[in-house]
Amino acid sequence: xxxxxxxxxxxxxxxxxxxxxxxxxxxxxxxxxxxxxxxxxxxxxxxxxxxxxxxxxxxxxxxxxxxxxxxxxxxxxxxxxxxxxxxxxxxxxxxxxxxxxxxxxxxxxxxxxxxxxxxxxxxxxxxxxxxxxxxxxxxxxxxxxxxxxxxxxxxxx
Numbered sequence: 001x002x003x004x005x006x007x008x009x010x011x012x013x014x015x016x017x018x019x020x021x022x023x024x025x026x027x028x029x030x031x032x033x034x035x036x037x038x039x040x041x042x043x044x045x046x047x048x049x050x051x052x053x054x055x056x057x058x059x060x061x062x063x064x065x066x067x068x069x070x071x072x073x074x075x076x077x078x079x080x081x082x083x084x085x086x087x088x089x090x091x092x093x094x095x096x097x098x099x100x101x102x103x104x105x106x107x108x109x110x111x112x113x114x115x116x117x118x119x120x121x122x123x124x125x126x127x128x129x130x131x132x133x134x135x136x137x138x139x140x141x142x143x144x145x146x147x148x149x150x151x152x153x154x155x156x157x
Contacts, residue, residue, distance in 0.1 A: 004040040008033060013048050020049040023059055027066060035071040072108055072115040074153050076100075077132040081121035089129035093118065095143035096131070099150035113157050114150070 012029045016022040023045065030041050037060055046056040060066045078084075078093045097103055100114040107116050124130045127139035131146065138149060 004034075004038050004044070006044060009041055009044055009048075013045070018049050020051045023049060023051065023056060024063070027060060031066060035075065036067040036069055038070075039068070070108070072113050073157060074113055074133050075115045075117060077117045077119045077122060079120075079122040079124070079128065079130045079132075080118050081125065081128075083125035083128040084122075084130055087129045089141070091143050092129050092131060092141045092146045095146040096150065099147045113154065 009030065012026055015029070016026050026045055026049070027037055027042075030045070031037050034041070042056055042060065043053055045051075046053045049056075057068075060068060076096060078089060078096060080089055080093070096116060100109045100116060101111075102109050102114060102116040104118075108114070109116075122130050122132055122137065124137055124139065127137065129141045131138045131141050131149070133149070133153065138145070141149075
């Protein structure tokens with residue numbers, strides 16, 4: 001488990017006045033830093049805002065945008081919407097699986113660099129097939145471009 005910087009958590013709590021009505025915003029800030037919600041952070045937040053851990057976990061698991069699982073440095077989202085599907089995003093997805101060592105049932109690469117997520121739509125249908133890496137959209141992907149992208153990201157890591 002990644003070390004949680006309690007000073008950072010305290011600064012987030014201070015920003016929101018340790019108000020349990022603002023736990024969603026607090027968790028969003030924490031997830032932005034760690035790319036997921038570490039257990040230690042959730043336990044600490046629950047204590048500081050005066051909320052039970054189970055209630056806080058209930059909030060974290062209710063909203064699909066929160067993740068309790070560690071993510072790689074690069075979160076790759078492969079669009080499987082209609083436009084991307086028709087333009088063979090399944091071939092792009094397979095190339096990324098092969099290049100990263102991930103699979104449908106194993107979304108994180110062994111080296112900790114990649115997390116692969118399949119999404120219904122990225123809202124870039126005119127650019128399909130699309131892969132998003134963190135906040136950057138990569139348009140008109142092919143299996144070759146996908147493999148080259150993975151290699152480029154490995155070199156930058």
